[in-house]
Amino acid sequence: MAVTDDVVLVDQHCHGVLVTDVTAEEFAAGLTEADTAGRPDRWRSMLGLAVRRWCAPVLDLPAHATPAEYLARRNDLGWREVTRRLLRAAGVGHWFVDTGYATDTSPTELADLGGGTGHEVLRVEQVLEDTTAGSATELLDRVGAALRASAAVAFKSVVGYRGGLGLPARRPSERDTRQAAERWLRGGTRLTDPVLHAWLVHEAATVGAETGRALQFHTGFGDADLHLHRADPLALTDFLRARRDVDVVLLHCWPYHRGAAYLAHVFDTVSVDLGLMVPFAGARTGAVIAETLELAPFESVRYSSDGNLLPEIHHLGAVLWRHHLGRLLDEWIGDGVLTAADAERLAHDVGGGNALRSAPHLLGDLDDQR
């Protein structure tokens, strides 16, 4: 019985799941951020091992079932039953769902399958890319209005994938922004203009600050489109120093999680998220969390799974977090590093309390779970 066992999680950054059965190739593609899934064998990785160990029993198979056995059983049960089992066993009370990727299920549909409540995380690049306007002024106004009007629980930017995280401390000038918007209106489809992107992120920060919503950034580990260096969260330093009005969440972070922890240490508005690495690093989850905790205040660390497409990822995020953080905390209790009460509080805060504190309208749930 670890102190993490009964924490009702807030999965503060995830995506929807596929609503069909999958082939072996499609499943393998879900186990990697690569855009290919032939060689190397994706089951032969920390994540693949974790699926066999932790997910197989949820489908009534023995732990460490073979990939072939797993996939056969998965299709016997059918995607809906598999998804229900895996998501429900994750023990999640709130799903914060980035609706910009893996959109077969809406936040509500994900929660219908998995229990708990679904909330949208709005990808700000998509807001701009989806907005039509007759003039630059209209475009900028409409984007700002869309952000303000959104019911999203948080905003998210993928600028780390585009121009990189080296955002300016200040919002670009009105004139530069208008010119960039005009260029965009003459034929943009994918936001890559650094001026317009900087304006958008500053605008989202402003709206976030006004409306009590955090701004999440993709940082660190991601797919083959990324230049990992440009996604180092430290590149955000000037932006973070200037924008202390808004809560910022650094997603994923690995292998820059220690630098992210430094940012969370020196800027009280910054939080570090554990998602993506928690499921992908498998049995190494505890080591990555421990490195993050070296410097990050415990109130500035947040659980998520970054689960997408395969409900196995959502599930593994939760069970690996419970198992490995639980084990780390048990060791620390045994060594006299902290008390059981301290450990319990840490687990509840990282597991959900910290995320709920920047989504105040959900705070009732936090009290319920205590």
Added chain:
Amino acid sequence: MAVTDDVVLVDQHCHGVLVTDVTAEEFAAGLTEADTAGRPDRWRSMLGLAVRRWCAPVLDLPAHATPAEYLARRNDLGWREVTRRLLRAAGVGHWFVDTGYATDTSPTELADLGGGTGHEVLRVEQVLEDTTAGSATELLDRVGAALRASAAVAFKSVVGYRGGLGLPARRPSERDTRQAAERWLRGGTRLTDPVLHAWLVHEAATVGAETGRALQFHTGFGDADLHLHRADPLALTDFLRARRDVDVVLLHCWPYHRGAAYLAHVFDTVSVDLGLMVPFAGARTGAVIAETLELAPFESVRYSSDGNLLPEIHHLGAVLWRHHLGRLLDEWIGDGVLTAADAERLAHDVGGGNALRSAPHLLGDLDDQR
């Protein structure tokens, strides 16, 4: 009984302590490098846990006393008694005190409180900023003379906080230096000119080489003013390759401690310091030390606490180093990695011997403690 238990430490980089009782807010501010100390709760961190675990018993409280209990007892005893207890229990024979920050106590006053002997570490930027002169030539001469005349045990540069560690391999030309000095005399108050800064560091290196004093650099983890990337010790590579005449100590280093260990491996004049992270990482101290030892020669690693303002930091540097390095070495002895005699020698060298070797006039003390 670990091999680290009876090492008389050389705290080769620390600062003075406050000489007043502190409020809860002031204490919390001392537990962080952030410039704010409200939210998140600074007690809820590896460092905060370590205060409750290790410092509370020194004040006659049970381990893991609450923050409120700790602060109440601290003020009951009064700052002087608390400071005496915490510093003396650290078991430090020599304090190398950077007199450029947290200056309520001089090196001698710190040693009066904590036992052992105090020595000044001279911050070279402060020397220049405090020098008045009628001409560029006079300024440069006076700075050089002040460095030469100083009784400091070592020099320290904070260029990592200003222009960054990318110092040129060569001293700027006389003409460029004179022009930079003239600009400075027309109204500088905080040294940020890269030419004048490069001259200053090269001058300090030259004086250090001539007089047998090491040159310490702030690298890695520090406060919210920092751009951590620019404080990566690897940026010093060209400078270190060119200036093999002077002993250089890379302070703090985290999260770049492995890169710092590489520099200590390839340049025999370079040492890696463990300070700041040893107290801040709390129970993770052993992991950080182990990563540093992967590549750094054992004769090129130095203990310090970077203690400042709160004597708790000085104390925790020592007890965490003893506990966690002691444990690591015990594990290694148990696994046959090294002998008990090897472990003892490593502990004595890192704990003080290595620092004393670049302060030859103190070496008598090293022999005493063996």
Added chain:
Amino acid sequence: MAVTDDVVLVDQHCHGVLVTDVTAEEFAAGLTEADTAGRPDRWRSMLGLAVRRWCAPVLDLPAHATPAEYLARRNDLGWREVTRRLLRAAGVGHWFVDTGYATDTSPTELADLGGGTGHEVLRVEQVLEDTTAGSATELLDRVGAALRASAAVAFKSVVGYRGGLGLPARRPSERDTRQAAERWLRGGTRLTDPVLHAWLVHEAATVGAETGRALQFHTGFGDADLHLHRADPLALTDFLRARRDVDVVLLHCWPYHRGAAYLAHVFDTVSVDLGLMVPFAGARTGAVIAETLELAPFESVRYSSDGNLLPEIHHLGAVLWRHHLGRLLDEWIGDGVLTAADAERLAHDVGGGNALRSAPHLLGDLDDQR
């Protein structure tokens, strides 16, 4: 009995050994990547401890013999007997030998001493530097022909030591390449021209793709000539994204092994090598391997020793890999992370199978050892 014990290794990147007895100074120089070997004492490092622990018994000394005892016994036995014992005890079936450094022994001579079979790894910079030609066209043609005609098992580039790993995604234009070749013919002796270097690496990639040979890159940890930042494997991202036609092996990697593991995760043509760090990190080998395995697919990780000059390095690569990976896998088996069969397969693949798969003509040996 660990699952790594009986793996016949493929040392997929090493060098030749000295064919003379060595002085204490020469031996110390072999224990470091520094270009000096006086102070600090090179025996007092993780590598030095590992020599005393693991190599001393191979020379009939007790584990942890002193350096003086070790060196005396080493010279009593003579270099040939010492080398035979250390290399044979490594249990290596194939030696992939970079013939651009430490060339006293050819690949065949190394294998004669150590058992198994020797194969050449061809350093592409040396091919160009050794090629004479009367015109640019002739130079480029001859280099290409030399690569094609080579019997090498793999190519290797040290561009990380020269202009750095920031190679362009595309081969330079014919005109730029010809001009660069003309400049080279007017007096080059050491390849540093970025255009000609980029052409050379692209040409080697093309020939590698055509002839089924991997292209190895020096990345990360190396000697004092290096600027470690410029050897960060992530700088290769654009090149790797563009050149998915050729197998690429990232050598050494530390302290950037997690970034290297990301590249191996997102690009299925990329492998991560463990060499150099495995012997140098000594008892920390297990930690470095574990960090690499967080994200690298198991089929994309390769054993090597990077042994050079001293056969102790080749030996320690093997015994440390067996001991520490074996221990990590035993722990994981005990914790239910994977099955014994999974662990055995991982050990065989990393130990040799993965390297043999990109050297198809050697694959018969892989089947033999299974």
